[in-house]
Amino acid sequence: MDSKGNFPKREERVPYGRAIPNEPPKKTTKKSKKKLSPYRQKYNAQHNIKPVKRKKMPKRAMPVKNRRLLTLIISILAVVLLFLVIFRQNGKEVFIGETSMGIIKDKSVTAESLTDLLTTQLTQEVGASVKINETLEIKPVHISKSREKDVYQMDSLTPLLRQKVTYLVEAAAITVDGQDVIIVANQAVADEVFTEVQSEYIPEDETRDVTASFEGNVQVQLKYVDPSVIVAKENAVQTLKKGTKVEKTYTVQPGDALYKIAAQFDMTQDELKAMNADKIPSNGNIMVGWELKVMAEQPMVSVRTEETVILTEVQERKTVYQQDATKNKGYQKVTEAGKDGQKEVTKKIIRVNNEIVSEEIVSEKTTVEPVDEIIVQGTK
Numbered sequence: 001m002d003s004k005g006n007f008p009k010r011e012e013r014v015p016y017g018r019a020i021p022n023e024p025p026k027k028t029t030k031k032s033k034k035k036l037s038p039y040r041q042k043y044n045a046q047h048n049i050k051p052v053k054r055k056k057m058p059k060r061a062m063p064v065k066n067r068r069l070l071t072l073i074i075s076i077l078a079v080v081l082l083f084l085v086i087f088r089q090n091g092k093e094v095f096i097g098e099t100s101m102g103i104i105k106d107k108s109v110t111a112e113s114l115t116d117l118l119t120t121q122l123t124q125e126v127g128a129s130v131k132i133n134e135t136l137e138i139k140p141v142h143i144s145k146s147r148e149k150d151v152y153q154m155d156s157l158t159p160l161l162r163q164k165v166t167y168l169v170e171a172a173a174i175t176v177d178g179q180d181v182i183i184v185a186n187q188a189v190a191d192e193v194f195t196e197v198q199s200e201y202i203p204e205d206e207t208r209d210v211t212a213s214f215e216g217n218v219q220v221q222l223k224y225v226d227p228s229v230i231v232a233k234e235n236a237v238q239t240l241k242k243g244t245k246v247e248k249t250y251t252v253q254p255g256d257a258l259y260k261i262a263a264q265f266d267m268t269q270d271e272l273k274a275m276n277a278d279k280i281p282s283n284g285n286i287m288v289g290w291e292l293k294v295m296a297e298q299p300m301v302s303v304r305t306e307e308t309v310i311l312t313e314v315q316e317r318k319t320v321y322q323q324d325a326t327k328n329k330g331y332q333k334v335t336e337a338g339k340d341g342q343k344e345v346t347k348k349i350i351r352v353n354n355e356i357v358s359e360e361i362v363s364e365k366t367t368v369e370p371v372d373e374i375i376v377q378g379t380k
Helices: 038-046 064-087 109-125 145-150 154-164 187-199 233-244 260-266 267-274
Strands: 091-095 099-104 130-132 136-141 165-177 181-185 207-212 218-225 244-251 292-297 303-315 318-324 331-337 341-352 355-368 373-376
Touching: 038 355, 091 154, 099 145, 109 130, 109 136, 130 355, 165 187, 181 187, 181 233, 187 207, 187 218, 187 233, 260 267, 267 292, 303 355
Parallel strands: 318 373
Antiparallel strands: 091 099, 091 136, 130 165, 165 181, 165 218, 207 303, 244 292, 303 341, 331 373, 341 355
């Protein structure tokens, strides 16, 4: 409707909300400000709070030099990432010395844990503690297609390692004066060997109180050795009993002959003659009392036995002489026959390889008192 109250023509009418035809759009240069609430407007007016105008920071363009540097860094990171993806270390290669045994994917496996695993398995197989000689080494590696055939599971790799490694076994070394003479499986076997060697010098009579031990420094030391040097119990007993041959002197006894002496010391007659060429004549006749050189077996260990024996011995009667002045000289008469007594003697006898080396009287006790013999002699 115009100022005169007339409605516009139909073709000049504009729908509600649309722009007027041929009228250029209005440009708004300022953004509409957010209106404050009436309460905030009243509060700002009371406290003289004025709106703060924020300064617009001008946009700075990045220098060309920095853009090039950023591009270079991004390119390098991309190359490194690509390299890591293609050549990443996704496996562990197991070595025994310089020999590669295979690759495993288990990242938790270390050289120490793998060594412990092999040691445990070998200990169960052998039945004794073992020590592996070789050093196991594990190195990170990238599993390429060409190396996929070398990848193993732990269950299939460990048998290969057990076949490849060598090891020492804990065993019992029997030493004499600090020198190893024989090696057996363990301490229990060594104790059995000692018992059998000593039993030869202990009488079967259970009533006799005999204890046995070794002369000298005989010990058992546990050490790791090559399994091939361990011997059976029977062989160890024989070795300790037999020992070595040493030169000794033998005194010819009645009834001896050259062949008997040679057989006694496991020698030939020619060997015996050669050792005593300055004494034995060509005909081989020998005489009682001669001292001949012989080769006698010296046990590798000497057994010392101590035996306590109780012996009953005669306690002889004493003779007492009484003088009788009423009788002529030369007169002698037994007035009391007397009687021997008895005593119980406890002795400690020490033998080395069944030869007595000492006897010691521990105690004596009279069981039957002796009766003195009395003889009267004349003095007139």
